[in-house]
Amino acid sequence: MKKSLKWIGIGIAILFVIGLIGTSGNKSNSIKDAFNQGKEDAKQDLFTKDIASKKIQDYELQVELKSPTIPKGTTILEAYEIRGKVPAIKNLGWNVTENIQGVYTVSFKEQIGDLVTEATWEVTKDTIKALNGTALVYTPELGEQPNEVQGSDLEKQIYSTLLELLEKYPNTSVEEQDASEIRAVSETATKYKITTDKVRDIFTKLDATRYN
Numbered sequence: 001m002k003k004s005l006k007w008i009g010i011g012i013a014i015l016f017v018i019g020l021i022g023t024s025g026n027k028s029n030s031i032k033d034a035f036n037q038g039k040e041d042a043k044q045d046l047f048t049k050d051i052a053s054k055k056i057q058d059y060e061l062q063v064e065l066k067s068p069t070i071p072k073g074t075t076i077l078e079a080y081e082i083r084g085k086v087p088a089i090k091n092l093g094w095n096v097t098e099n100i101q102g103v104y105t106v107s108f109k110e111q112i113g114d115l116v117t118e119a120t121w122e123v124t125k126d127t128i129k130a131l132n133g134t135a136l137v138y139t140p141e142l143g144e145q146p147n148e149v150q151g152s153d154l155e156k157q158i159y160s161t162l163l164e165l166l167e168k169y170p171n172t173s174v175e176e177q178d179a180s181e182i183r184a185v186s187e188t189a190t191k192y193k194i195t196t197d198k199v200r201d202i203f204t205k206l207d208a209t210r211y212n
Contacts, residue, residue: 057076076108084110095109105121105131115181151202155202162188165188166184168184
């Protein structure tokens with residue numbers, strides 16, 4: 001009888017230990033599963049540089065562009081591909097930089113004659129914002145009201161003169177736009193007795209301050 005009770009006690013102890021091991025294993029698996037699930041959720045929520053770039057490239061135009069004519073509904077990527085086929089326009093490519101986690105600056109640079117422009121947008125998982133005048137040409141609905149340009153009095157005069165001349169001369173085609181830009185820059189440089197490169201540098205610098 002004593003021997004039977006002894007074996008029963010041993011059996012109960014063994015079952016108890018097995019139970020503890022099983023429970024510990026289940027807890028360990030639960031923690032592991034939760035960790036793996038967290039990693040998967042984080043991957044799904046991660047907003048990467050490539051996704052930010054694609055978000056801009058796939059954005060559809062809400063306005064019709066001129067020189068050359070590009071209809072509404074065309075994606076920004078398609079618009080640049082169309083423009084790149086025009087001899088006077090040279091596509092210089094995309095650039096993406098991360099400002100802080102999940103906030104990117106996406107830009108596309110192109111050259112028209114001697115003038116280099118770079119449309120720039122700020123992109124997050126939920127928003128897109130046009131950051132300069134060139135971006136507003138493509139996406140005016142994504143911009144803010146421009147600020148007054150910032151610079152010295154002379155720089156502001158040069159900027160205003162060039163802007164007036166660019167608006168004055170014909171630009172209904174890319175060829176006219178190219179010729180008008182060269183003419184306007186040249187006349188501005190002559191008026192203020194500076195180089196054409198200096199005129200372009202001042203215009204680009206001051207134009208950027210309108211949306212910063």
